[in-house]
Amino acid sequence: MNVKERFLNYAVIDSGSSETTGTHPSTEKQWDMARLLEKELKEMGAENVRVSPTCYVYAEIPANVPDQPAIGLIAHMDTAPAVPTGPVHPRCLAYAGGELDVGNGVVMKPEEFECLKRHVGHELIVTDGTTLLGGDDKAGIAEIMTLCELLMTNPDLKHGKICVGFTPDEEIGEGADDFDVKGFGADFAYTVDGGGVGEYECENFNASSALVEVKGFNIHPGSAKDKMKNASKIAMEFNAMLPAAECPEHTEGREGFYHLCGMQGDESGAVLQYILRDHDAAKLETKEAMMLAAEAYLNQKYGAGTVRVTLKDSYRNMREIIDRYPEVTQRALDAIRSAGDEPQIVAIRGGTDGARLSWEGLPCPNLPTGGYNGHGLMEYVSVPEMEKCVKVLLHLVTARN
Numbered sequence: 001m002n003v004k005e006r007f008l009n010y011a012v013i014d015s016g017s018s019e020t021t022g023t024h025p026s027t028e029k030q031w032d033m034a035r036l037l038e039k040e041l042k043e044m045g046a047e048n049v050r051v052s053p054t055c056y057v058y059a060e061i062p063a064n065v066p067d068q069p070a071i072g073l074i075a076h077m078d079t080a081p082a083v084p085t086g087p088v089h090p091r092c093l094a095y096a097g098g099e100l101d102v103g104n105g106v107v108m109k110p111e112e113f114e115c116l117k118r119h120v121g122h123e124l125i126v127t128d129g130t131t132l133l134g135g136d137d138k139a140g141i142a143e144i145m146t147l148c149e150l151l152m153t154n155p156d157l158k159h160g161k162i163c164v165g166f167t168p169d170e171e172i173g174e175g176a177d178d179f180d181v182k183g184f185g186a187d188f189a190y191t192v193d194g195g196g197v198g199e200y201e202c203e204n205f206n207a208s209s210a211l212v213e214v215k216g217f218n219i220h221p222g223s224a225k226d227k228m229k230n231a232s233k234i235a236m237e238f239n240a241m242l243p244a245a246e247c248p249e250h251t252e253g254r255e256g257f258y259h260l261c262g263m264q265g266d267e268s269g270a271v272l273q274y275i276l277r278d279h280d281a282a283k284l285e286t287k288e289a290m291m292l293a294a295e296a297y298l299n300q301k302y303g304a305g306t307v308r309v310t311l312k313d314s315y316r317n318m319r320e321i322i323d324r325y326p327e328v329t330q331r332a333l334d335a336i337r338s339a340g341d342e343p344q345i346v347a348i349r350g351g352t353d354g355a356r357l358s359w360e361g362l363p364c365p366n367l368p369t370g371g372y373n374g375h376g377l378m379e380y381v382s383v384p385e386m387e388k389c390v391k392v393l394l395h396l397v398t399a400r401n
Contacts, residue, residue, distance in 0.1 A: 001149065003386045004092075006142040007125065010036075011134045014086025017078035017169045024177065025055040025078070025168035033077040033141075037166055040145060044152045046164070054168070054178045060185065061151050061162035065399045068160025072189025073147070073393065074353060074364065075140035076170030079132060080375040089128040092383075095119055104129035106377045115196065115372045123383040133379040135371030139386055140192035141166060143369060147393045158399040163189070167353055171375075173314055176356035186362065188328045190396070191354040194368040197385045197392070198341035200332050201366035202322040204348040204355045205256070205277040206284045207314035210291050212238060212272040214265065214307050228267065229302055235263065235270035238307060241294040246287075254279045254347050258287060279317055279347055315351045318358035318365065325363045332367060335395035339388055367392065 001009075015033045018026040025031070037057050041049045046059040057077075063070075079085045091103075097120040100108040106129035110116045127133045144164060151157055163186040167175040170193075194201050216231030242258050251257045256278025263272050274291070278284040288311050295309040322329060336343040354364030370385025 001146070003142050003146040003390050004125075004383050006145055007135075007139055007381065007386065008090055008092075010138040010141055011088050011090045011125070014088065015077050015079055015134070016081050016085025017172045018081055019172045024174065026172060026174070027078075030055055030078055030168045034166070034168070037077070037141070037145070041148065041164070044149050046148060046152065052178065052180065056168065056178060056180070057164075057166040058180070058184060059148075059164045061148055061159070061164070063159065063161040064155055065158045065160065068399050069187040070161040070163055070185055071397050072163040072165060072184060072186030072362065072364070073144045074165040074167065074189055074191045074357075075144055075193060076137045076167045076175050076353060077141065078168050078171050078175075079134045079138070080136065080171040082375050083377060084131040085134070086131055088131050088134055090125050090133060091128060092123060092125050095122055095124045100124075100126070102126050102129040102378060108373075108378050113373065113378065118196070119382050122385070124380050125383065126380045127377065129377055132374070132376060133381065135369065135379055135381040136374035137170070137193045137369065137371075139369035139371040139381050139389075143386060143389045143393060144192055146390050147397070150390070150394065151397070157394070159397045160399060161185070162397055165189075170353050173351070175353040176360070179353070179357060179360075181357065181360050181362045184362070188325060188363040189354070189357065190332065191352045191364055191366045192369055192389070192393070193352050193354075194346075194348075194366045195372060197339075197368050197370060197388045198336055198344050199346045199368045200329070200336060200343050201346050201348045201352075202329055203279060203319040204315070204317055204351045205279055206281045206317045207351055208276045208284065208288060209312045209314055210274040210276060210288070211310040211312075212274065212291070212295075212307065213310070214238070214270040214272075215305060216268050216270070218267040229306065230267045231270040232265040232267065234298060234302060234306065235265055235272050238294050238298060239272065241297070242290065252349075256280070256283055256287065275314070277349075281317065315355045316359055318355040321358040322363055322365050328363050328365065331396060332365060335392050338395040339391040341388070367396075
């Protein structure tokens with residue numbers, strides 16, 4: 001089965017995660033992907049195939065030459081719950097340029113999505129405009145599985161032990177929660193969860209979240225003068241105290257941001273949910289300090305206990321760890337060049353399972369998948385780029401003298 005066929009088989013499985021269930025995995029439907037991958041790995045002859053009680057799939061492709069490092073390849077099975085995750089109806093089309101009509105009123109324009117300009121003449125896989133596609137990260141899964149089958153059916157391809165891991169709940173920040181680093185058995189690893197071919201990602205955001213709770217005092221509006229404390233308006237005031245330009249829609253590259261991603265409230269109470277991001281740890285601390293300063297100011301203005309800010313660390317920039325293992329980066333750059341592209345070292349404006357795993361003792365930078373516009377109705381994958389990514393993985397694991 002080639003990488004396109006595998007991807008199409010995986011894409012139709014709804015494996016969306018959920019931020020609200022509090023279970024692990026967060027949704028039962030992720031087991032559908034896990035059980036299918038377990039079955040396929042066993043059928044192709046992989047060893048030590050196992051699925052953990054919390055829906056992590058592990059397997060090994062045994063070494064056929066000695067004295068090689070054990071290399072891990074990791075991808076996540078869940079898809080992002082920000083838009084409908086199913087039923088997915090993938091469509092293949094030959095992109096000739098210009099506007100791309102996905103369907104159901106969803107149209108991509110090259111002037112808005114410049115990545116399209118690189119894909120004129122490519123076969124693309126899109127949705128019907130009602131759901132995401134799931135290329136993030138089923139493209140990565142398809143590429144790893146295609147590599148595994150290639151190695152198992154071609155013993156002349158020399159390699160060390162390959163450790164394979166598929167995780168649940170990466171999209172809600174919990175993909176590394178129950179990952180068995182020791183049992184995985186790799187010396188180092190790579191997530192296959194990136195974007196365009198040629199890209200190598202060894203740096204990500206430092207990340208935290210902030211929950212802002214506001215207590216108000218409600219009274220009949222006809223007699224509210226000098227008495228009412230409108231929690232919703234105080235919440236609006238809190239948000240207005242943050243730098244207006246430091247938000248996702250106005251930042252790029254290594255610029256960090258405050259992102260208001262949830263809000264609810266009335267006169268009596270209000271809640272704001274933020275994520276805070278920055279590649280520079282000191283700048284993230286400055287953002288957290290800004291939130292606490294706004295809390296202190298509003299409590300002084302409206303009374304103690306009016307505003308409460310709860311900060312929580314999410315993950316850290318893996319660059320500090322990856323820089324200690326230059327051979328891991330060099331191996332990836334060599335593989336990208338061997339597949340015919342000049343590597344581009346890119347800072348991730350997000351996070352991966354590999355960021356947390358790196359800090360837990362498994363150096364784990366990120367490799368591309370050929371997927372674009374993840375987490376939305378305009379998501380697509382390039383078939384030629386997926387095929388190229390399989391070649392990158394093959395060069396990555398090929399035995400070296």
